[in-house]
Amino acid sequence: MKQPIRIEDEAQFLDPKLVKISHNQFAELQAELPDGSVHAPVEPVRTFPLTQPDQYISLLDAQKNELGLIEDINQLERADRTLLAEELKKCYFMPKITRIYSLEGQFGVTQWEAETDSGSVFFDLRSRNDITSLSGGRVLIKDIDGNRYEIVNYHQLDPKSIALLETQI
Amino acid sequence: MHSGGFSRRDMHRMARSTGRRSNARRPDAEMTILEEVPAALQRQLESVLEEKEDIKIAISTDLQFDGSYGKDWVLATEKRLLAFNQNGVPAPEVQNIALEAIDEIEIRELYGNNFMKVRTSEGAVEVARYSKRLAPKFAEATPEIETLIDKVKPEDAEKSKRHRKFVDPGKKKIRCETCGRPIPRWSDVCPNCVEKGKLLVRLLKYAIPFWKVSVPALLIMLVIRLVGVYPPILSKNLVDDILVPATMAMTGGQPVDPGAFGQLLTIVFMMVGAHVFTAVFSAVRGYMMTWVGQRITLTLRNDAFQHMSVLSLDFYQQRETGNLMSRITQDVGRLRDFIAEGLQDIIGDSMALVYMCIIMFVINWQLALWVLLPIPLIVLFSFYFGHKMHKVFHVLWRRYAGISTILASTIPGIRVVKAFTREKYEVDRFEEQTHQVFEGEMNAAKLWTLYQPIMTFLTYIGTVLIWLVGGRQILNGELTLGEIMLFMTYMTQFLQPVRTLAQMNRRFLRAATSAERVFEILDTPPSVASRKDAVDLPNMRGQVEFRDVFFSYDNEKNAINGISFTTKPGEMIGLVGHSGAGKSTLINLVTRFYDPNEGDILIDGHDSRDIELRSLRGQIGVVLQEPFLFEGTVADNIGYGKPDATRQEIIAAAKAANAHDFIIKFPDGYDTTVGERGARVSGGERQRISIARAILKNPRILILDEATSSVDTETESRIQEALGRLIQGRTVFAIAHRLSTLKHANRLVVLKEGTIDEIGTHEELIAKGGTYANLCEKQTELSKIRAW
Numbered sequence A: 001m002k003q004p005i006r007i008e009d010e011a012q013f014l015d016p017k018l019v020k021i022s023h024n025q026f027a028e029l030q031a032e033l034p035d036g037s038v039h040a041p042v043e044p045v046r047t048f049p050l051t052q053p054d055q056y057i058s059l060l061d062a063q064k065n066e067l068g069l070i071e072d073i074n075q076l077e078r079a080d081r082t083l084l085a086e087e088l089k090k091c092y093f094m095p096k097i098t099r100i101y102s103l104e105g106q107f108g109v110t111q112w113e114a115e116t117d118s119g120s121v122f123f124d125l126r127s128r129n130d131i132t133s134l135s136g137g138r139v140l141i142k143d144i145d146g147n148r149y150e151i152v153n154y155h156q157l158d159p160k161s162i163a164l165l166e167t168q169i
Numbered sequence B: 001m002h003s004g005g006f007s008r009r010d011m012h013r014m015a016r017s018t019g020r021r022s023n024a025r026r027p028d029a030e031m032t033i034l035e036e037v038p039a040a041l042q043r044q045l046e047s048v049l050e051e052k053e054d055i056k057i058a059i060s061t062d063l064q065f066d067g068s069y070g071k072d073w074v075l076a077t078e079k080r081l082l083a084f085n086q087n088g089v090p091a092p093e094v095q096n097i098a099l100e101a102i103d104e105i106e107i108r109e110l111y112g113n114n115f116m117k118v119r120t121s122e123g124a125v126e127v128a129r130y131s132k133r134l135a136p137k138f139a140e141a142t143p144e145i146e147t148l149i150d151k152v153k154p155e156d157a158e159k160s161k162r163h164r165k166f167v168d169p170g171k172k173k174i175r176c177e178t179c180g181r182p183i184p185r186w187s188d189v190c191p192n193c194v195e196k197g198k199l200l201v202r203l204l205k206y207a208i209p210f211w212k213v214s215v216p217a218l219l220i221m222l223v224i225r226l227v228g229v230y231p232p233i234l235s236k237n238l239v240d241d242i243l244v245p246a247t248m249a250m251t252g253g254q255p256v257d258p259g260a261f262g263q264l265l266t267i268v269f270m271m272v273g274a275h276v277f278t279a280v281f282s283a284v285r286g287y288m289m290t291w292v293g294q295r296i297t298l299t300l301r302n303d304a305f306q307h308m309s310v311l312s313l314d315f316y317q318q319r320e321t322g323n324l325m326s327r328i329t330q331d332v333g334r335l336r337d338f339i340a341e342g343l344q345d346i347i348g349d350s351m352a353l354v355y356m357c358i359i360m361f362v363i364n365w366q367l368a369l370w371v372l373l374p375i376p377l378i379v380l381f382s383f384y385f386g387h388k389m390h391k392v393f394h395v396l397w398r399r400y401a402g403i404s405t406i407l408a409s410t411i412p413g414i415r416v417v418k419a420f421t422r423e424k425y426e427v428d429r430f431e432e433q434t435h436q437v438f439e440g441e442m443n444a445a446k447l448w449t450l451y452q453p454i455m456t457f458l459t460y461i462g463t464v465l466i467w468l469v470g471g472r473q474i475l476n477g478e479l480t481l482g483e484i485m486l487f488m489t490y491m492t493q494f495l496q497p498v499r500t501l502a503q504m505n506r507r508f509l510r511a512a513t514s515a516e517r518v519f520e521i522l523d524t525p526p527s528v529a530s531r532k533d534a535v536d537l538p539n540m541r542g543q544v545e546f547r548d549v550f551f552s553y554d555n556e557k558n559a560i561n562g563i564s565f566t567t568k569p570g571e572m573i574g575l576v577g578h579s580g581a582g583k584s585t586l587i588n589l590v591t592r593f594y595d596p597n598e599g600d601i602l603i604d605g606h607d608s609r610d611i612e613l614r615s616l617r618g619q620i621g622v623v624l625q626e627p628f629l630f631e632g633t634v635a636d637n638i639g640y641g642k643p644d645a646t647r648q649e650i651i652a653a654a655k656a657a658n659a660h661d662f663i664i665k666f667p668d669g670y671d672t673t674v675g676e677r678g679a680r681v682s683g684g685e686r687q688r689i690s691i692a693r694a695i696l697k698n699p700r701i702l703i704l705d706e707a708t709s710s711v712d713t714e715t716e717s718r719i720q721e722a723l724g725r726l727i728q729g730r731t732v733f734a735i736a737h738r739l740s741t742l743k744h745a746n747r748l749v750v751l752k753e754g755t756i757d758e759i760g761t762h763e764e765l766i767a768k769g770g771t772y773a774n775l776c777e778k779q780t781e782l783s784k785i786r787a788w
């Protein structure tokens, strides 16, 4: 009798010890895969950008075809991991809001002024739906232009920021 | 967590010491690609640039390479590209790249930020990092830089990869041109710049039509309140003029005034009279105001629903059904309470207070002052408390809305819930929500239970003061027993209006929140609407022309990316393409469920936005990809688009859609109810009913989006055949993955990622051997395997 297929096997993970990450001369990410093939440019994609930023990283080639998945970047060799982590940090820019200075507007169409770990910033929202609150007080914000911001735990902001934020969530 | 070590207070203190406001300036909405270069940079430039070398392009970024906000610069002259990286302040790092060396300028669009990268034959560097806000500026600057490159390297201007289209014309206007504020996604108008009355004034507008009832009701209330202060005066008279003199007389051994009992009787009668009067008129007034309130609800609710039905699809996509439902059901009710009761309460209660104050001050102003002493305390407390309460209620309201949301999503999805045996999960989710409601209610109750004793105590202070001060005055002979009783009674009567007035602000707030939510519906202009000067197009021929049409649902990714083609009247166009190519989107634009962000759709040569929506949609028949039937009978559903349709027409349409045969097999025939969303008929049956519905309208343009995807091939070919007869002289857009469905199509349009990949007749496309030919081949192969 045939064994039923195991669904887990469908996702093909790359052996982390055999993946080599580097930059090519065009400052593009280059990956050598376990089968010995070398690809550049390679685009790393977080498959769970919000919940598991460092796990399940998909590597795409220039045609956006998946080359393979890396289960956890921490399994990579140190040098490879640093390069990949750096590239991911560039590719996913989501400042963390530490304080909200002002928040004005109505009907969810709001203008914000906030402090983030990248500096202070102004941004606009066009709908309350662009604010997602997750468990543990985590809040994700997507502004009108498509920029993203994150509040790690809004309960830990200062009272004024909390009060401002609570009008929106 | 990085801030885990700080308490809230610490954070607060720290935040204070760092200053209240950031010093960031709001970035200009204006975008120019030749910005003014700051003086410091200007000086540096002088050392780099040659004589007579002009800056052609100067754009600043809003991000630095280390990912912090700040300004870097990218400049271009006719000779070189310069990038200033200010991270290296005071001696900024400069990238200096000769234009000749540049092979390509690349824009990397990433999550939350973009990069501009310059590629030469030897290598590549990133020259700018910027947020999405500046994306349009960089998209505009890039081709300009490329033009400069072409000037120094004319020889390979042709063959280079440059001049790819970076400018993304599909973007909708997202900020108001006058005030720079964001424009809601579902609207084209800046809500801030639309003239809008204050919420209250607008609310009052709804009460005005009923003034003939509400004004008399108000008058009655004023009289009731006036009469209401009278009984205590009567008691005072009773005590002071009859009972006390009688007691005195008796203690003095003298006879009691024989007329005293008569007086007593009169006063008691008056008291009873006053009470009966108040009771009767309160009842009458109550009825009147209920009528007014219900009329207001009626108007408001219908207005809101009426307006909601006009609103475009994007409005609905932004909101949860449960949320919208509660606006129409609950919020409208709350507004009614406020307009009908709240406002009159304010007036009535204030008047009652004024009456009582006057009387007390006339009788004994010193004591009156003492009585009023705790009032500010009561007001303050109620005020503060109302504020707290509002917060709690707001949270509570959201939790109740959460219940509706869960219900609104699980009830229609119950099949999926059962199929995946997730009943428990859904029940748990629901229970969690109801628990939250429970907690919210208990929080509210906690506040209330605290409120009562505190309030009682504050009032008690008043009573004590009256005993103390008034008692002393009695001892001094400055006050009578009846008067002190009157003060006592007023003290208690005072309380209720003071409390209501103090909590008025909470009622205002609640009403304001509800008003905001209802008015949001009423104020949102539909993004797709007939223009004022829109014309009727009574006899549409059905020529549809797409002119450079761009469309994006979310302003991030274009679903339609520059489509131009024209259909002849009466032509059948087959739309093919892989899933997600934009087929449904394209026909959504024809029906004007959405308007293109850029480009025009012309119908018989008229811009579709100039055609009255009713007239346009009245002549378009659509079968949507997910056919939706309403609760009602089969006949109701077929006749939905043509309410005056005869039975005969309904049967004819059903026949054409090949629905007649299965319908008459239902025991109830055309009178069969289909259930909510048509849940009681099969998928293919639902499709056929909706085809019949579209055909019955006798539309000039017929749109079939995968209209026969769930029916067997035989039935399909029968529908095909009937349609073949019916579509004579009509323009048809048919979308299908099963290519055999499109065998009657005059021309086929192959879509790919929102653009036209191929267009032509079946034969032409087969001969061309492109995407379509490929698809055809695969499907024939498939059918061969199947046949075999």
Ligand SMILES: Nc1ncnc2c1ncn2[C@@H]1O[C@H](COP(=O)(O)OP(=O)(O)OP(=O)(O)O)[C@@H](O)[C@H]1O
Binding pocket: B317, B553, B554, B559, B577, B578, B579, B580, B581, B582, B583, B584, B585, B586, B625
């Ligand atoms: N309401 C929406 N909001 C946001 N994006 C949408 C919406 N509807 C469709 N899209 C996106 O627009 C693109 C085109 O969708 P469309 O429905 O036109 O595809 P289609 O060609 O009809 O595909 P299918 O054959 O699967 O029906 C897809 O990428 C889809 O994800």
Ligand SMILES: [Mg+2]
Binding pocket: B583, B584, B585, B625, B705
């Ligand atoms: Mg579709």
